[in-house]
Amino acid sequence: MLSTIAKIPCLDLKKQYAQIKDEVLKVTEEVFESNAFSGGPYVDAFEQHFADYCGTQYAMGVNNGTTALQLAMLALGVGPGDEVIIPANTFIATAWGASHVGATPVFVDCDPDTWEIDPAQIECRITERTKVIAGVHLYGQPFDVQAVKAIADRFGLKMIEDAAQAHGARYNGTRVGGFGEMACFSFYPGKNLGAYGEAGGMTTNDKAYYDHVRSLRNHGCQVRYYHDEVGYNMRMDGLQGAILDIKLRYLDAWNGRRQEIAKAYQQGITNPAVKMQKQPEWAESVYHLFVVTVENRDDFMTYLNENNVFPGLHYPVPCHLQKAYHNLSYHRGDFPHSEYLADHCLSLPMFAELTDEEVQHVINVINKY
Ligand SMILES: Cc1ncc(COP(=O)(O)O)c(C=O)c1O
Numbered sequence: 001m002l003s004t005i006a007k008i009p010c011l012d013l014k015k016q017y018a019q020i021k022d023e024v025l026k027v028t029e030e031v032f033e034s035n036a037f038s039g040g041p042y043v044d045a046f047e048q049h050f051a052d053y054c055g056t057q058y059a060m061g062v063n064n065g066t067t068a069l070q071l072a073m074l075a076l077g078v079g080p081g082d083e084v085i086i087p088a089n090t091f092i093a094t095a096w097g098a099s100h101v102g103a104t105p106v107f108v109d110c111d112p113d114t115w116e117i118d119p120a121q122i123e124c125r126i127t128e129r130t131k132v133i134a135g136v137h138l139y140g141q142p143f144d145v146q147a148v149k150a151i152a153d154r155f156g157l158k159m160i161e162d163a164a165q166a167h168g169a170r171y172n173g174t175r176v177g178g179f180g181e182m183a184c185f186s187f188y189p190g191k192n193l194g195a196y197g198e199a200g201g202m203t204t205n206d207k208a209y210y211d212h213v214r215s216l217r218n219h220g221c222q223v224r225y226y227h228d229e230v231g232y233n234m235r236m237d238g239l240q241g242a243i244l245d246i247k248l249r250y251l252d253a254w255n256g257r258r259q260e261i262a263k264a265y266q267q268g269i270t271n272p273a274v275k276m277q278k279q280p281e282w283a284e285s286v287y288h289l290f291v292v293t294v295e296n297r298d299d300f301m302t303y304l305n306e307n308n309v310f311p312g313l314h315y316p317v318p319c320h321l322q323k324a325y326h327n328l329s330y331h332r333g334d335f336p337h338s339e340y341l342a343d344h345c346l347s348l349p350m351f352a353e354l355t356d357e358e359v360q361h362v363i364n365v366i367n368k369y
Contacts, residue, residue: 004086005361008349010312012191015353016254020165020246023198027348027368029241036238038187038351039218043241047201049202049248053168054177056203061236061244065186065200069097071234072182072292073132076158076213082131086201087143088338089119090136094162095319097134097184104328107320109335113278115139115291118337119147126151132158137166139314140288141277145171145179160184164200168255168285177203180199182213192258192288193251199240246252254309257352258287261359263292265348268363273300280288289314293344300369301346307365312347 017024027042028218030130036042043061062068078084086094095105106125117135133152135143135235143294147160152159152269163176164170164186170176170216177183187199204210215222220231262285266276275293279285304311318338320330332339349362 005358006307007310008358008362009310010323010347010349011351012353013194013351016351020250023246024243024322027246027299028239028299031210031239031242036242038238039235040219040238042238042245043236045246046236046241046245049201050201051294053092053248053251054183054203055175056178056183056205057205059177059201059203059218060210060213061241062202062213062234063236064198065184065188066093066096066100067217067232067234068120068184068186068200068202069134069160069162070100070171071094071213071216071232072160072184072209073097073101074216076132076160076181078131079127083127083129085122085125085130085133086319087136087138087342088320088335089115089117089315090138090162090319091164091315091321092319093164093186094134094322095325097162098132103131104129105319105325106328107318107330107335107338109337110341112337113342114141114144114280115277115337115341116141116143116284117148119144119151121153122148122151126155126157130155131300132160134160135180136164137164137169137239137290139277139285140166141279141285142166142169142171143178144280144282145176149179158210163203164188165191166252166286167191167286169286172282173284178205182204182209187240190294192255192286193242193244193247197237197240199236199244203234251301255286255351258350259285261350261352261354262287263289264356264359265363268360269366271367271369273369274366285349288349290350291341291345293341293343294346297344301367303328304365307320309347309349309362309365314345314347316342318342
């Protein structure tokens with residue numbers, strides 16, 4: 001045991017809440033008093049501010065990030081018989097976007113160094129059924145947007161961004177959210193911009209997509225009680241819109257602190273047993289997660305726990321080996337880099353409220369391993 005420091009978790013939302021509690025409780029009362037429970041002015045305001053933040057023309061709040069992906073697929077006309085290219089190394093919800101509209105996810109391996117979708121692996125997976133490439137800005141780091149978009153354009157495909165983990169991340173200096181036809185965000189509580197419940201969003205620069213998704217999320221109607229198509233109830237709660245609008249004002253500061261912590265890890269961790277995600281010069285990560293790999297993960301985890309460091313695990317099984325997709329007949333060995341990550345990754349503590357002392361403790365403990 002290196003010191004008497006208290007347990008350092010992978011994520012602690014309580015400290016953040018303590019910081020904004022007064023504002024959150026005040027706006028909660030306002031939302032309740034004004035009965036703005038579903039959609040409404042607080043969601044409208046957040047949508048406007050989030051579009052401005054992302055530098056896109058439109059932003060829309062929905063009930064979670066998974067439905068944002070589903071709605072984006074519907075707006076792109078994806079359905080049964082179609083294929084959607086998706087990195088094997090992502091949270092499974094990226095694939096649900098395709099599956100929930102009856103399409104088939106087609107997985108590709110990640111780059112062995114950046115751990116993001118490998119553009120070089122995409123072309124051989126394209127068939128006459130492919131409609132969309134869904135890139136993921138995983139762990140908060142942008143994927144190679146230009147390379148993926150070039151492939152999409154060459155084959156007449158659409159590209160969407162799964163930006164669920166990357167609010168505020170920059171690709172070549174531009175915030176993610178406007179590179180594809182649409183970008184889908186999660187505001188799940190643990191995300192860099194997280195609601196106090198479930199919420200998600202979509203950004204786009206295309207009015208047709210915006211109008212269509214807006215209608216789909218609200219029972220397929222633009223005029224109340226006149227339904228143009230079979231729709232869904234996927235609206236954002238008023239309360240979540242109001243809280244997200246408050247938290248958006250802090251996002252850059254919180255992301256900045258995450259970047260500081262990441263830099264401390266990158267410069268301070270010198271133990272060669274620990275490998276980190278490569279960051280190309282065009283990628284400015286917002287470090288939703290700080291994932292590393294080690295050969296002997298179980299042993300390393302036990303050692304960290306004994307020293308009061310409690311990492312997370314994102315993600316232990318790559319999408320193509322999930323039981324839910326056994327019908328697609330993938331096998332171990334199909335995507336070696338994604339499989340290696342799943343077997344060897346762990347996520348170091350990463351949230352804006354970590355103290356310098358805690359960060360230093362994590363570094364010291366790792367270097368003494
Ligand atoms: C990469 C990715 N895509 C999609 C989602 C789905 O978002 P939600 O949990 O809000 O449905 C998440 C979040 O968990 C995610 O990390």
